Amino acid sequence: MDLKPLARDERADLAAFLETLTPEQWEAPSLCAGWRVRDVVAHMISYEGLGVRDLAGRLAQGRLTVNRTNAVGVAGSSERTPDELLAMLRQRLQPTGLTAGFSGLIALTDGVIHHQDIRRPLGMSREIPAERLLPALRGALKLPVIGGFWRARGVRLVATDLDWSRGSGPDVRGPAEALLMVIAGRRGIVPELSGPGRQRLADRVERPPRDG
Numbered sequence: 001m002d003l004k005p006l007a008r009d010e011r012a013d014l015a016a017f018l019e020t021l022t023p024e025q026w027e028a029p030s031l032c033a034g035w036r037v038r039d040v041v042a043h044m045i046s047y048e049g050l051g052v053r054d055l056a057g058r059l060a061q062g063r064l065t066v067n068r069t070n071a072v073g074v075a076g077s078s079e080r081t082p083d084e085l086l087a088m089l090r091q092r093l094q095p096t097g098l099t100a101g102f103s104g105l106i107a108l109t110d111g112v113i114h115h116q117d118i119r120r121p122l123g124m125s126r127e128i129p130a131e132r133l134l135p136a137l138r139g140a141l142k143l144p145v146i147g148g149f150w151r152a153r154g155v156r157l158v159a160t161d162l163d164w165s166r167g168s169g170p171d172v173r174g175p176a177e178a179l180l181m182v183i184a185g186r187r188g189i190v191p192e193l194s195g196p197g198r199q200r201l202a203d204r205v206e207r208p209p210r211d212g
Contacts, residue, residue: 004095004104006132010111011044011093017119017126018086026082031117031186040114041085048092048099102139108132109139109146113184116177120189130162133176140184141166148183151204155197157183170197 018026018041030040080088095107112132119126128136137159140148158165159176172179174193181189182205190202 002103003108003135004100006135007095007099007104007107007111008093009129010108010115010132011089014111014115014118015086015089015093017115017124018082018089021082021122023082025122029121031120031181031188032114035117037118037122038082038085040117041089042080044110044114045085045088045092048096102143105135105139106143109136109143112136113140113146113180113186116181117186120181128177130176133180134162134164137164137166137176137180137183140180146184148185151185151201152183155200158195170200171195172197172201 018037021037026038027036029035030037032040032043035043095104099107099110112128113136115126116128140146141152142149152167154167154169155172156165156167156169157179158171158173159179160173162176164176172193173195174182178189178192182193182201185205187206190198190205193201
């Protein structure tokens with residue numbers, strides 16, 4: 001299934017939301033440790049259109065660690081204004097290059113997670129369309145860079161608002177969006193979940209990042 005149209009819709013919704021933010025909200029912290037809203041947007045833009053050779057160069061700059069490599073991309077847009085970042089995002093709604101991988105699963109999963117990284121700390125919730133949320137859950141468990149498979153191993157994830165479950169072991173139950181954000185490694189969300197497997201998942205999510 002081609003997921004790129006869904007990724008484009010997710011990015012378009014994010015762009016429309018960002019357009020409503022005040023300058024102060026653009027500077028507010030996100031769920032990504034150490035990143036403001038503007039940094040999350042810069043991160044998303046920084047990977048758009050990257051090919052294999054470009055990615056290899058960035059990985060070398062980041063000394064082959066995920067967080068440092070991400071920081072390289074964000075630093076490249078650190079001087080851009082919110083209006084410039086928003087304009088760049090609007091120009092990159094259609095996934096290309098690396099983000100179009102796995103039929104657009106990378107772009108869709110990345111878009112849904114980072115949209116929530118911005119919205120949650122601002123207290124501005126939304127209802128994510130199920131046709132985007134379900135593939136994003138699959139992507140979070142499948143894509144190695146996210147690490148969801150490692151965090152969710154040995155538990156059974158059960159969405160209470162969608163017909164979705166994955167894994168085996170003691171149950172961890174909760175809204176699909178909360179499950180997504182927890183297996184993506186976002187802290188402070190585990191209390192929204194329930195079930196005998198919750199502590200096992202919490203032990204993996206709430207620990208400090210491995211590569212700084």
